[in-house]
Amino acid sequence: MQKTFETLVATLTGMANQVAIIANVIGTLIVLILVLIVNFDVVARGVFNAPFLGAVEIVQFSMVMIVFMQLPDVARVNRLTRSDGFLVVLSKRYPNLAAGVRHVIDCVSAVFMCLIAIAIWPEFHDMWQSNDYFGVPGVFTAPWWPIKLVIFLSACLCTVIFILKVLSPAVQPELIKAPEHEDVK
Amino acid sequence: TETIKTVVIDGYPARALWVKEFTGFFIPEVDKRLAATGNYKMEWQESYGGSIVKPKGVLEGIKFGLGDIGIVTTIFHSSKLPSQALAAVTPFVTTDARAVAKAIDEIAREFPAMQNEFAKQNQVYLATGVVLDTYQVFSSKEVASPSDLKGSKIAGAGMNLRYLEGLEDAAGVRGGLTDFYSMLQTGLVDQALLWPEAAKTFKIAEVAPYMLQADLGAVNSKTVTANADYWKKLPDEVKTVLKDVSILYRDHLSGLAMERAQASREAYVAAGGKIVEVGEEDRKAWAMAMPNVAAEWASTLNKNGEAGDDMLRAYLDKLKAAGYSGVRDWASGN
Amino acid sequence: MSPIDIGLISVVAIVALIYLGVYIPIALGVVSFVSIWLMRDNYDLAINLIKIAVSDSVMEYTFATVPLFTFMGLIVSKAGLGHDVYEVMSSGFRRVKGGIGMATVGANAVFAAVTGSSIASASVFSKVSVPQMMHYGYNPRFAVGVVAGSSVLGMIIPPSAMLIIYSFVAEQSVGDMFLAGVVPGLLLAAAYICAIWFMGRFTPNFVGGRPSTDYEMLPWRDILSKLGPTAGLIAVVLGGIYTGWLTPVEAGATGALVALGIAFVRRSMTLRTFWEALLETGHITAAILFLITAASIYSRMLGLAGLPNELGEMLRSSEASFFQIMFIYVLLMLFLGTLLDTSSIILIVVPLFLPLIEPMGLSLVWFGIVTVVGAEIGLLTPPLGISCFVIKATLNDDRIQLKDVFLGALPFAGVMLFIQILLIAFPSLSLAILN
Numbered sequence: 001m002q003k004t005f006e007t008l009v010a011t012l013t014g015m016a017n018q019v020a021i022i023a024n025v026i027g028t029l030i031v032l033i034l035v036l037i038v039n040f041d042v043v044a045r046g047v048f049n050a051p052f053l054g055a056v057e058i059v060q061f062s063m064v065m066i067v068f069m070q071l072p073d074v075a076r077v078n079r080l081t082r083s084d085g086f087l088v089v090l091s092k093r094y095p096n097l098a099a100g101v102r103h104v105i106d107c108v109s110a111v112f113m114c115l116i117a118i119a120i121w122p123e124f125h126d127m128w129q130s131n132d133y134f135g136v137p138g139v140f141t142a143p144w145w146p147i148k149l150v151i152f153l154s155a156c157l158c159t160v161i162f163i164l165k166v167l168s169p170a171v172q173p174e175l176i177k178a179p180e181h182e183d184v185k
Numbered sequence: 186t187e188t189i190k191t192v193v194i195d196g197y198p199a200r201a202l203w204v205k206e207f208t209g210f211f212i213p214e215v216d217k218r219l220a221a222t223g224n225y226k227m228e229w230q231e232s233y234g235g236s237i238v239k240p241k242g243v244l245e246g247i248k249f250g251l252g253d254i255g256i257v258t259t260i261f262h263s264s265k266l267p268s269q270a271l272a273a274v275t276p277f278v279t280t281d282a283r284a285v286a287k288a289i290d291e292i293a294r295e296f297p298a299m300q301n302e303f304a305k306q307n308q309v310y311l312a313t314g315v316v317l318d319t320y321q322v323f324s325s326k327e328v329a330s331p332s333d334l335k336g337s338k339i340a341g342a343g344m345n346l347r348y349l350e351g352l353e354d355a356a357g358v359r360g361g362l363t364d365f366y367s368m369l370q371t372g373l374v375d376q377a378l379l380w381p382e383a384a385k386t387f388k389i390a391e392v393a394p395y396m397l398q399a400d401l402g403a404v405n406s407k408t409v410t411a412n413a414d415y416w417k418k419l420p421d422e423v424k425t426v427l428k429d430v431s432i433l434y435r436d437h438l439s440g441l442a443m444e445r446a447q448a449s450r451e452a453y454v455a456a457g458g459k460i461v462e463v464g465e466e467d468r469k470a471w472a473m474a475m476p477n478v479a480a481e482w483a484s485t486l487n488k489n490g491e492a493g494d495d496m497l498r499a500y501l502d503k504l505k506a507a508g509y510s511g512v513r514d515w516a517s518g519n
Numbered sequence: 520m521s522p523i524d525i526g527l528i529s530v531v532a533i534v535a536l537i538y539l540g541v542y543i544p545i546a547l548g549v550v551s552f553v554s555i556w557l558m559r560d561n562y563d564l565a566i567n568l569i570k571i572a573v574s575d576s577v578m579e580y581t582f583a584t585v586p587l588f589t590f591m592g593l594i595v596s597k598a599g600l601g602h603d604v605y606e607v608m609s610s611g612f613r614r615v616k617g618g619i620g621m622a623t624v625g626a627n628a629v630f631a632a633v634t635g636s637s638i639a640s641a642s643v644f645s646k647v648s649v650p651q652m653m654h655y656g657y658n659p660r661f662a663v664g665v666v667a668g669s670s671v672l673g674m675i676i677p678p679s680a681m682l683i684i685y686s687f688v689a690e691q692s693v694g695d696m697f698l699a700g701v702v703p704g705l706l707l708a709a710a711y712i713c714a715i716w717f718m719g720r721f722t723p724n725f726v727g728g729r730p731s732t733d734y735e736m737l738p739w740r741d742i743l744s745k746l747g748p749t750a751g752l753i754a755v756v757l758g759g760i761y762t763g764w765l766t767p768v769e770a771g772a773t774g775a776l777v778a779l780g781i782a783f784v785r786r787s788m789t790l791r792t793f794w795e796a797l798l799e800t801g802h803i804t805a806a807i808l809f810l811i812t813a814a815s816i817y818s819r820m821l822g823l824a825g826l827p828n829e830l831g832e833m834l835r836s837s838e839a840s841f842f843q844i845m846f847i848y849v850l851l852m853l854f855l856g857t858l859l860d861t862s863s864i865i866l867i868v869v870p871l872f873l874p875l876i877e878p879m880g881l882s883l884v885w886f887g888i889v890t891v892v893g894a895e896i897g898l899l900t901p902p903l904g905i906s907c908f909v910i911k912a913t914l915n916d917d918r919i920q921l922k923d924v925f926l927g928a929l930p931f932a933g934v935m936l937f938i939q940i941l942l943i944a945f946p947s948l949s950l951a952i953l954n
């Protein structure tokens with residue numbers, strides 16, 4: 001019984017991680033698109049006298065995409081900003097207690113991400129129905145609903161990832177996830 | 186005496202004209218009137234400048250009850266508050282902020298469209314605020330008439346970018362108000378659409394010493410609203426006072442805007458700026474070359490089940506009655 | 520409960536939760552949610568606060584500077600620009616006692632102008648200059664201390680993620696904040712170099728090292744080819760912002776593209792490292808902006824509680840002097856710096872103090888510089904000192920303990936505090952370049 005439960009959690013974790021990784025790849029590509037769009041606007045305006053009037057909306061749109069597409073993956077790899085010092089010290093003396101604290105923290109995190117999902121869902125629903133947009137009509141407009149949808153799905157996925165963290169064995173804490181920035185030479 | 190707690194919100198800082206007058210005019214006036222009978226007393230909490238909401242967030246803030254009364258900047262919400270664009274889609278009619286404020290406010294009371302839109306956002310319309318007299322074209326190089334703007338890059342924001350469609354080969358460049366100075370200075374743009382008070386605040390005369398007086402027109406951009414749940418619970422006496430003071434605030438604010446506009450124009454000239462008059466014929470040519478944005482607006486409203494055409498007609502008639510008829514009849518459908 | 524009570528209790532709760540190891544954005548969000556719920560006895564209002572803050576905060580145009588400058592910084596790190604700048608600098612300072620240390624500071628100051636984070640600086644220079652200093656017999660503590668101390672320049676000299684975060688909280692222009700950071704950053708670098716000179720003179724044992732004989736003056740052609748790309752990038756980014764040709768967002772995007780071009784020409788980038796830089800950028804952006812979002816829930820909660828109004832009122836009645844307020848402010852930041860990271864300190868402290876600072880007629884740009892420098896001191900202080908952690912982790916050398924890094928960094932934290940006092944006393948140091 002215990003065994004099946006563990007396998008089940010491991011399988012589900014694997015699936016959730018896969019989804020997070022795919023979302024992460026999409027978010028990563030949007031970073032690249034952001035670089036290209038802004039440069040396109042700079043060149044179009046400076047060289048060809050034809051600024052791209054939707055640049056602001058596209059940038060805003062892509063910021064939401066980058067942040068919320070990446071967030072589940074950030075949660076997955078334990079990169080959400082935190083101060084680990086106390087837990088690291090605690091886990092040396094009382095490994096079980098530290099693991100327990102970690103599970104409680106992940107539990108609280110799951111609840112908070114779930115609150116975000118609950119808060120955003122009606123927004124998505126409204127915007128989907130009313131087709132509200134932002135921007136200036138006749139100049140450039142973008143619909144609201146995809147933004148709300150991405151936030152909603154992201155919050156749901158984060159909730160699932162945190163729940164699965166609670167159900168899985170606690171990972172060893174580290175002081176810092178490095179090396180992050182490598183100088184190649 | 187019953188005390189009523191009221192949270193007032195705006196995302197703009199307390200020094201902004203309309204916020205300052207809310208604190209210095211609206212609130213004392215309400216307090217004074219309530220004190221006359223002594224039945225009720227307001228306990229105000231004024232939260233401005235991003236402490237609860239950002240400028241774009243006032244509409245949602247009031248909708249969701251983060252504030253009880255708020256000053257919504259309507260130009261950010263073309264999609265939720267389409268009817269608020271009425272003055273913006275009828276350029277070249279009048280530069281009298283008082284007339285526009287009064288006409289828009291009356292339209293809001295005579296037609297259901299504006300109130301319906303706010304009702305959908307869970308709030309009650311109280312008053313219209315007009316804080317600028319007119320957009321003008323501020324130019325870094327010497328210009329004599331709108332035809333000199335051919336092929337220029339012109340900085341603008343929001344609906345006024347569409348006015349530029351009436352100029353041959355002119356390219357609109359979007360920018361925030363605070364960027365206009367450096368955009369003009371570096372030559373990123375040749376001209377910028379601004380109102381005189383903003384030109385004074387941002388020392389535009391230093392970089393754009395020619396003001397082409399195109400008189401594009403006064404635009405309503407602020408609406409005072411109250412959260413619908415808060416409003417429902419208010420006693421009738423308080424409701425009446427708030428409504429009456431709203432109308433006073435409307436006239437007070439647009440009057441101040443006109444005074445400031447005049448002073449700003451003088452400051453611009455004193456700082457070395459030159460005002461270039463534009464003839465009626467040139468203004469008319471510009472207006473006629475524009476797409477009929479007013480007709481687009483009316484048909485959007487018609488589609489929403491509101492009386493778009495009638496509102497447009499009624500608005501222009503009100504301005505005509507006040508002595509202002511524009512160079513183009515936006516309601517004639519062409 | 521009065522707004523002040525709610526503010527105080529919530530700060531204590533947040534600090535306690537963070538200390539326990541709760542993810543910082545989660546701690547901010549949960550405490551704010553519970554505070555509103557209890558304060559107004561209204562669950563819907565608490566949910567609505569989350570609803571507004573979550574979609575509102577990320578939708579800010581200027582926030583695109585975060586991924587753009589992060590990406591640019593990662594690309595230049597991977598392209599080896601830090602290494603090149605360091606080589607030029609060390610040939611310049613070669614004959615002075617503590618010369619490699621000074622070279623590290625100088626190289627950091629230049630590299631800071633093309634990267635937005637102190638973490639990048641710390642990891643690059645712990646790899647290029649610590650081994651050099653150890654080779655020449657420098658005291659290991661001094662070696663890591665110099666790298667830790669000068670890494671903070673990355674966040675003070677623009678571009679800087681922290682200046683961006685501050686400009687969002689205080690509603691200041693990112694471009695203004697960037698320009699204001701130039702002089703204080705250079706001043707700090709100069710102060711470090713002076714301090715190293717004094718240490719070499721008066722505490723030679725702490726510095727250690729022997730004069731290097733095998734360093735040769737680099738030929739001018741090499742200097743140009745090594746500094747050229749960095750100088751070009753600085754010209755594009757800071758020049759673009761300073762002249763007004765580019766908004767900070769556009770400067771970030773253009774800089775990223777130029778950096779990619781440099782990496783491509785130098786053949787120092789594979790498809791793999793390129794993808795890693797993109798991934799890393801996404802992670803950092805998401806982590807920072809989610810933190811900002813949570814902090815915005817928190818500051819709006821304080822606003823709803825009426826804390827800013829109460830604090831302003833208190834200030835008017837108490838007649839606290841400017842120096843009293845700044846004293847408390849710096850003390851609070853030093854305290855928080857022992858356990859929070861820089862961005863969290865800014866996001867927690869600034870909303871509390873803005874209502875005090877603004878009515879005093881003080882420049883919010885200046886206040887931002889003071890805030891960022893103050894919060895950055897925390898990068899060097901135990902128990903949580905991110906720069907020191909990064910150095911320890913990057914070096915991965917058993918001879919150097921975390922304790923050594925902290926002790927080595929201590930004198931540099933002291934110099935920072937001294938500069939901080941100068942910046943407070945002379946606002947024109949930060950503001951002169953703007954006018």
Ligand code: NA
Pocket residue numbers: 630631632633634635636672673674675676677678679
């Ligand atoms: Na930097």
Ligand code: NA
Pocket residue numbers: 856857858859896897898899900901902903904905
């Ligand atoms: Na610290």
